[in-house]
Amino acid sequence: MDLGLNEHHQTALLNYMRFARCQRAQYVRSIQACFDDVRDSRLVEDTYTKDEVLEVLGGLAGVVKAELEGELIDISHTQSALLQQLCSQAEQWHLKLQINTEDLENRELLDKMKQFENQESIAGGIKAPGLSGKAPRLEPIGDTSGSTALLQREVDRLQHENNTFRERLKTLETQVTSVLEEKSNLSTKLSETRAEVGRLTSELSGQQQHEAAGDSAELQQLREQLSALQMSAVSGQEKVNTDLASTKHKLLEIQEQLDMAERELEKKFSQTAAYSNMKKMLAKKNDQLKELRRLLQRYQPDVDGGGQED
Secondary structure: OOOOOOHHHHHHHHHHHHHHHHHHHHHHHHHHHHHHHHHHHOOOOOOOOHHHHHHHHHHHHHHHHHHHHHHHHHHHHHHHHHHHHHHHHHHHOOOOOOOOHHHHHOHHHHHHHHHHHHHHHHOOOOOOOOOOOOOOOOOOOOOOOOHHHHHHHHHHHHHHHHHHHHHHHHHHHHHHHHHHHHHHHHHHHHHHHHHHHHHHHHHHHHHHOOHHHOOHHHHHHHHHHHHHHHHHHHHHHHHHHHHHHHHHHHHHHHHHHHHHHHHHHHHHHHOOHHHHHHHHHHHHHHHHHHHHHHHHHHHOOOOOOOOOOO
């Protein structure tokens, strides 16, 4: 019978049913011992009066009541210990389990569990303790060798890579800022150079009027200085553009690697049981809120049902 559980959880459920069956057998034997004790110690005569019968039954009822109450308390404490184990393992993944006590009285669900127990018992799935070797135990919460630990190590690795990419991105941002500052400085120098070129051009224009007077050598020198300054300005501009393009390319490459790492981390987390449990709990919470609002509107139609759903 399929209960909607994976193989590991179904095996754990079978182990608990084996334990519960053994406990029930002990409780029944304890109650039977109460009746046997009364029969062997009190029922020794052939006839009894009404008062004697009532006395025997009253004493037996008191013993059975005390025995049954003690056994029910043990069952309650045993189930509480089981829930404590499950809650401890859930808290390791920062989950909050919810217990629906209404389902504990669901006759259809209880009959289904009974059929499951009977089916597994007939198939040999549930046996008395000690006949099939040592029963498997729940994995320790601090286990470092199971699939849970492997998943946790993978998440830690992806987070470490993500942090590394973020640090590289910060470093590149610092480098880009430095390049931009350098570009600004070069732009300032370029402006100053252009101003100097303009000044020299003006001087050249003034000197052209004196070429016929023998100033051709000085004019040629001015022309050479102007040409050198123009070449220096063009070279500086090209260097700035090349460095800026290279830095932008590196920045885009690191950003793409960071995005890929984040998507991989989100994909792996969305495949975990913790993510599925959180989605189920949120869906269940929304259903419960819808039902409560519907009931509130039915019995108090003049009251606003509240805000939007989460």
